[in-house]
Amino acid sequence: MVHNLRSAIDNISLTSAPVINNDCSNAINLTVNPNTICSSSTIGSTIGATQSQSGCAGSADDDVWYSFVATSTIHTVTVTPNTLYDAVVEIFSGSCGSLTSLVCQDATLAYSPEEATASGLTIGNTYYVRTYSYYSSSSDRGSFTICVTTPADPCSSITSISGCGTTTSTTIASGSGIYSTSACFNSTPGLEKIFSYTPTMSGTFAIEQISSYTTINYQYKSSATGCSGTGWTCIQDLNGNQTSYTFYMSAGTTYYIMVDPENSIGGSFTFQINCLTAPCTAGEGVGTSALGCPSVTSGGLGLSGANPDPIPCDAPSTCTTLEANYLKLGQTTNYTVESIAYAPPYQFECLANPVSVNIDDVWSEEIYLPFSFCFFGNTYNSCLIGSNGTLTFDTSNASGYAGWQFSNNLPSTVGALFNNTIYGVYHDIDPSKGGTVGWELIYLDSGCRALVASWHDIPMFSNTCILFFTPV
Numbered sequence: 350m351v352h353n354l355r356s357a358i359d360n361i362s363l364t365s366a367p368v369i370n371n372d373c374s375n376a377i378n379l380t381v382n383p384n385t386i387c388s389s390s391t392i393g394s395t396i397g398a399t400q401s402q403s404g405c406a407g408s409a410d411d412d413v414w415y416s417f418v419a420t421s422t423i424h425t426v427t428v429t430p431n432t433l434y435d436a437v438v439e440i441f442s443g444s445c446g447s448l449t450s451l452v453c454q455d456a457t458l459a460y461s462p463e464e465a466t467a468s469g470l471t472i473g474n475t476y477y478v479r480t481y482s483y484y485s486s487s488s489d490r491g492s493f494t495i496c497v498t499t500p501a502d503p504c505s506s507i508t509s510i511s512g513c514g515t516t517t518s519t520t521i522a523s524g525s526g527i528y529s530t531s532a533c534f535n536s537t538p539g540l541e542k543i544f545s546y547t548p549t550m551s552g553t554f555a556i557e558q559i560s561s562y563t564t565i566n567y568q569y570k571s572s573a574t575g576c577s578g579t580g581w582t583c584i585q586d587l588n589g590n591q592t593s594y595t596f597y598m599s600a601g602t603t604y605y606i607m608v609d610p611e612n613s614i615g616g617s618f619t620f621q622i623n624c625l626t627a628p629c630t631a632g633e634g635v636g637t638s639a640l641g642c643p644s645v646t647s648g649g650l651g652l653s654g655a656n657p658d659p660i661p662c663d664a665p666s667t668c669t670t671l672e673a674n675y676l677k678l679g680q681t682t683n684y685t686v687e688s689i690a691y692a693p694p695y696q697f698e699c700l701a702n703p704v705s706v707n708i709d710d711v712w713s714e715e716i717y718l719p720f721s722f723c724f725f726g727n728t729y730n731s732c733l734i735g736s737n738g739t740l741t742f743d744t745s746n747a748s749g750y751a752g753w754q755f756s757n758n759l760p761s762t763v764g765a766l767f768n769n770t771i772y773g774v775y776h777d778i779d780p781s782k783g784g785t786v787g788w789e790l791i792y793l794d795s796g797c798r799a800l801v802a803s804w805h806d807i808p809m810f811s812n813t814c815i816l817f818f819t820p821v
Contacts, residue, residue, distance in 0.1 A: 367397065368394070368395075368396075368397045368398045368413060370393075370413045370414045370415065371397075371398050371399060371401065371413065371414070372401045372414060372445075373401065373414050373445035373446075373448065373477055373479075374445045375414065376414035376415050376416040376445075376477055376478075377391065377393070377414070377415050377416070378415070378416050378417065378418075379391055379415050379416065379417040379478070379495065379496070379497050380417075380497070381417050381418065381419070381420050381424065381497045381498075381499065382496060382497060382498045382499060383420070383499055384498065384499055384524075385425070385498045385499070385500055385501070385522075385523075385524030385525060385540075386498065386524075387427060387494075387496035387498060389496065390494045390495060390496035391415070391494065391495050391496065392492065392493075392494050393413060393415075393480075393492065393493055393494070393495055394413075394433075394490075394491065394492040394493070395411035395412070395413050395433060395480070395481055395482060395490045395491065395493075396411075396490045396491065396492075398411040398412060398413050398481070398490070399411070400412060401414070401479070404437065404481065404483075405437070405439050405450060405453035406437050406453055406455040406483060407435070407437055407455065407481075407482070407483030407484065408481075408482075408483065408484060408485035409437070409479075409481045410481070410485050411481045411482055411489075411490045412479045412480065412481035413479065413480060413481065414477060414478070414479050415477070415478040415479070415480075415495060416475055416476065416477050416478065417475070417476055417478070417497045418473065418474070418475050418476075419470040419471060419472050419473065419474050419475075419476060420472060420499065421470070421472065421499045421502070422468060422469060422470050422471075422472065422502065423466065423467070423468045423469075423470065423499070423500055423502055423527055424466070424467060424470060424476075424497055424498065424499055424500075425464055425465065425466040425497070425498045425499075425500050425525055426438055426440060426464070426465050426466075426467075426478050426495065426496075426497055427462055427463070427464045427495070427496050427497075427498065427525075428462065428463045428464075428480045428493050428494075428495050429462040429493060429494045429495075430459075430460045430461075430462070430463075430491065430492075430493045431460075431491060431492040431493055431494070432491030432492050432493075433460075433480075433482055433489070433490065433491035433492060433493040434459065434460065434482055434483075434484060434488075434489040434490075434491065435455075435457075435458055435459060435482055435483040435484060435489065436455075436457075436462075436463040436480055436481070436482065436483075436493060437453070437454070437455045437463065437480060437481055437482070437483050438453075438454045438455075438463050438464070438465040438478065438479075438480050439452070439453045439454070439465065439478070439479050439480075440452050440465050440467045440476060440477070440478050441476060441477040441478070441479075442470075442474070442476055442477075443477075445477070448477060451467045451476075452465045452466065452467050453465070455483060456529070456536075463480075464525055464529075464538075465478075466500065466525070466526075466527055466529065468527055468578065478495070478497075480493070480495065498524075498525075500524065500525060500526060500527055500540065501522075501524075501526075501540060502527065503526070503527065503540075503541040503542055503543045503576075503607065504543060504576035504577070506543075507543045507544065507545050507576070507605070508542070508543075508544050508545070509544070509545050509546070510544050510545065510546040510606070510622060512549075512622075513548075513554070513621075513622055513623060513624035514621055514622075514623065514624070515621055515622070516559070516619060516620075516621050517544065517619065517620055517621060518617065518618075518619045519542055519608070519617065519618060519619070519620075520615075520616070520617045521539060521540050521542060521608075521610055521615050521616060521617075521618075522540055522615050523540075523613060523614055523615030524539075524540050524613055524615070525538055525539070525540070525613050526538065526539050526540040526541045526609065526610075526613070527541060527578065528541060528578050528609060531566035531568060531581075531583065531586070531609045532566075532568045532581040532582055532583040533566045533568065533583035533584075533585065533586045534583075535564075535566055535586055535611055536611060537566050537609040537610060537611055538610075538611070538612060538613045539563075539609065539610030539611065539612055539613045539614075539615070540610070540613070540615070541607055541608065541609045542607070542608050543576065543605050543606070543607045543608075544605070544606045544607075544608070545572060545603055545604065545605055545606070546598075546603070546604050546606060546622060547601065547602065547603045547604070548598045548599070548600055548601075548602070548604075548624070549600055549601075550600045550624070551597075551598070551599045551600045551703065551785075552597070552598070552624065552625065552785070553595040553596065553597055553625045553783045553784065553785075553806075554595065554596055554597075554598055554622055554623060554624055554625060555592055555593050555594070555595050555596070555622075555623045555625055556584055556585070556587065556592070556593040556606075556620055556621075556622060556623075557591075557592045557593075557620060557621050557622075557623050558587040558588075558589070558590065558591050558592070558593075558618065558619070558620045559590055559619040559620060559621070560589065560590060560617075560618060560619050561587065561588060561589055561616075561618035561619075561620075562610075562614075562615075562616025562617055562618060563588070563610050563611055563612050563614070563616060564586050564587065564588040564610070564611040565586065565587055565588070565608050565609070565610055565611075565618055565620075566583070566586045566608070566609040566610075566611065567583075567584040567585060567586070567587065567593060567606065567607075567608055567620075568581040568582060568583055568584060568606070568607045568609065569581065569582055569584055569596070569598075569604050569605060569606045569607070570582055570604065570605055571602055571603070571604055571605075572602075572603040572604060572605050573602075573603075576605060581607060582596075582781075584596055584606075586611070587620075592623070594782045594783065595625055595782060595783030595784075595808075596781070596782075596783065597703070597780070597783065597784075597785060599703065606622075608620075625783075630696070630699055631699050631701065632695055632696045632699065632700075632789070632791070634789070634790075634791045634792060635695075635791060635792050635793070635794065636694040636695035636791045636792070636793050636794070636799060636801070637694050637695075637793065637794050638694050638793040638794060638795050638797070638799075640795065642793070642795040642796045642797040651672070657669045657670075657671070681723055681724045681725055682725055682726060693820055694793065694799070694801075695789075695791055695799075695801050695820075697801060697803035697805060697818075697820035698785075698803070698805050700785075700787035700788055700789040700801060700802075700803055701787070701788075701789040702716075702787055702788050702789060703785055703786065703787045704734050704786050704787060704788065705734070705735075705736040705780040705786040708736070708780065708781055709736055709779045709780055709781040709782075709810070710736050710737065710750060710751050710752065710753055711735070711736050711748065711749070711750065711751055712733040712734070712735050712736075712741070712746050712747060712748060712749055712750075712751045713733050713734040713735075713747070713748070713788075714733075714747055714748050715731050715732075715733060715744045715747045716731060716732050716733065716734065716788060716800070717730065717731045718730045718731055718732065718790075718800060719790065719798055720797075720798050722742075724742055724769065724771075725769070727742070727769065729742040729769075731744055732744070732800070733746065733747055734786065734788055734802050735751040736751055736778070736779075736780050736786065737751060737753050737775060737776060737777060737778055738772070738773040738774050738775045738776060738778065738804050738817075738819060739751070739767070739770055739771065739772055739773065739775050740770065740771040740773065740802055740821055741767050741768075741769060741770040741771070742769040742770070743767060743768055743769050743770065751765070752764065752765025753765050753776075753777045753810075754777075759772075771821060773802075773804070773819045773821045774817070774819050776809075776817075777809070777810040777811065778804065778807040778808065778809055778810060778817050779807065779808050779809065779810040780804075780807050782808040783806065783807070783808050783816075784804070784805055784806040784807035784808060784816065784817075784818075785803070785805050785806070785807075786802075786803070786804050786805075786807065787802070787803055787805075788800060788801065788802045788803070789801050801820060801821070802820065802821040803818070803819070803820045803821070804817060804818060804819050805818045806818055
């Protein structure tokens with residue numbers, strides 16, 4: 350009897366139980382939690398699963414499927430490994446057989462939780478989730494828990510900041526936010542908070558962080574672009590008592606300022622917006638010039654522009670002498686470099702039309718001139734202003750990238766050197782860190798029209814403590 354029992358045991362083979370949710374059509378439905386806490390979660394395993402489609406990251410030879418019905422426009426799926434090694438999470442819209450990947454997340458390693466957040470969801474629609482081990486070894490398969498949470502949408506509750514120097518104290522709850530990476534290129538897993546601010550004057554500003562529980566990433570953008578996860582510009586990431594780089598804002602424009610912490614533990618911090626630019630005094634649009642205006646005075650000889658007497662047709666002589674006096678102008682075919690007295694023909698600290706606002710290395714939009722300008726044998730009626738101290742009559746790069754690096758001597762167009770360009774003081778400055786670049790069309794007291802361009806208090810790229818200014 351014993352011998353027969355041992356023989357029976359020797360012939361037993363072990364096989365894995367079939368995986369119910371091995372493909373999309375058999376996805377297990379998940380309960381959606383109404384907040385960021387995984388009160389309801391599901392235990393799962395990839396052991397015995399086979400690949401249903403190619404992986405968005407790593408090998409998906411053990412992918413398993415889940416689904417959920419959206420109750421918000423934003424949801425986060427969290428997979429917490431038990432024995433599963435290096436989880437990957439992917440969220441899909443659509444239906445089985447016709448899926449569209451919304452997000453693929455593989456930001457953590459080993460047995461750390463993996464989170465994927467999808468925004469722009471339609472409430473009531475069904476979405477699909479698959480998870481698997483990044484690696485193909487059978488030893489990397491294993492068990493995990495999975496849950497769906499509902500993070501707070503920072504755009505749903507925006508706090509207004511009344512003015513410069515107003516201290517704002519904020520507490521961020523623990524939990525995961527929507528935007529896992531900031532415009533400052535840092536990992537920001539914490540909950541976001543958005544503020545709005547409308548400056549009463551144009552100029553440079555800075556964020557002064559008085560205290561914080563962690564590193565906070567400050568970003569901003571015009572509210573006209575809408576509240577979403579795109580279009581943000583980094584101000585700076587600050588930890589503790591620090592003050593940011595300067596940045597530019599225009600009077601009357603409402604801006605969103607988003608704070609995004611670099612961890613999800615939650616805590617309190619305090620900050621304020623500092624106005625660094627005193628209200629500038631706009632000019633009246635009239636400048637001064639010691640030069641005359643291009644003109645021609647013509648008339649009878651010695652008559653200072655008056656017409657000569659009429660000549661009767663039967664007069665013995667039908668000839669008269671005319672004269673013309675004109676302003677002799679220098680030609681824009683060469684140049685000299687010399688020191689001149691500092692006497693700007695017009696104020697250049699508060700010009701009417703700012704460009705390169707908080708952006709470095711760009712050309713402005715095309716600026717149309719109400720007069721023709723002769724430059725090195727060509728006549729132009731429009732131009733562009735570059736971030737780094739240049740004004741060009743080549744308008745083909747309007748709103749495009751303006752380079753900064755070159756190694757050739759003029760004349761040359763190699764590297765960041767350009768044809769038909771006035772090089773004010775051309776070097777690598779950074780309007781994204783502060784100062785103003787602008788232009789204005791004015792009248793001179795001579796009666797001529799003129800274009801004034803200015804780069805005012807722009808930090809050097811390599812050393813933001815050194816400020817540069819020049820008018821053209």
